[in-house]
Amino acid sequence: MARSGGGGLVEGGGGGGGGLKKGPWTQAEDKLLVDHVRRHGEGNWNAVRRETGLQRCGKSCRLRWANHLRPNLRKGPFSPEEERQILRLHGLIGNKWARISSHLPGRTDNEIKNYWNTRLKRRQRAGLPLYPPDIEREIALLRAQNINPFADADGSASVSLPPPLLYDAGNPFALPPAVPLPPSGSHSPLINQSYPLLNQMQGMQQQVFHLAGGHHQSPQQQPVFHHHQQHDGGGGGFVSSGLPPLPTRAHELPSNQFDTSSSGSGGLLESLLLGDDHHLPRQHNPTMVKVNSMPAFTYRDAGSRQTVHGGAGAGSDSDEASHCQPGEDIHHSAKWNFTFD
């Protein structure tokens, strides 16, 4: 499944290989990694190799843990609501997979990225719009009101909506900045619910801008911020029918954190934009930091298909019935056949 195929491939020269293995992970390697994380917690990934003898680079360990081994991962197809969330977020922030995944508990940035690159780009090839009209309109409305969900708390200049981005004449769903909000009830529920607060946030943003030293010359004049250019020149990777890329917040959440709390700017408005998915658990996953509080690992015996529980905190995520258990590899339809004690 990996690029290198076959097991046992060893990394060659560049990249600091030094005899490190590449390619698919084996059960034994997974066990070593999980054991290490249980003992020491996440982070310091390069120490994994030193302390376990695992012939994998720290980068590879981190990725394996984040995408496959960490608890509370949610595998399987995206639900319709998850798909809509991805669409909304992508329409707002572009290819910021880590940030998008932070709004989809249990989903990894890699998963979302793959989803976008395959299922949605297929629509483009077929000549279909990437965003459903209702979602595209929601996004356009928010932009038309100069809402920037990703302003830094200090109003620093890494964020903003450069005026040219506000109105795209080629986008049938985009509205000019000065357009008044149509009567309540004509929008999707999301917009109707959030609009008063969005206006409030807009006022706050203007205040922040003022405090940060901006010069308000007229209510219509847009604040001048510098655009945070993406290094790869991809402009956020937009391939939409017209929604332009938005600048992004300078400080991104780690991909494995679900902390989308309202502290600091961005969180509140992001919640509003997303309709605040109350139905989804959005707690900061405590198991990812503190080893002692890690939930029980639960594995299914490969032969008997019996579920084996181990460790403290068993059943802590029993409500996530659709989730794969740590170590379960749905892609290979294989289950680990070892347990931890």
Next chain:
DNA sequence: AAGCTTACCAACCGCTAGAAC
């Protein structure tokens, strides 16, 4: 049944930012 095409997705690579020294 065999060959081909497409979709999926795990894992890699290059790059960047922040922390530590």
Next chain:
DNA sequence: TGTTCTAGCGGTTGGTAAGCT
């Protein structure tokens, strides 16, 4: 202040499975 190390992000690759002809 400059360098090195570490962690993380986004883009890309390529093996495998599924679907199609």
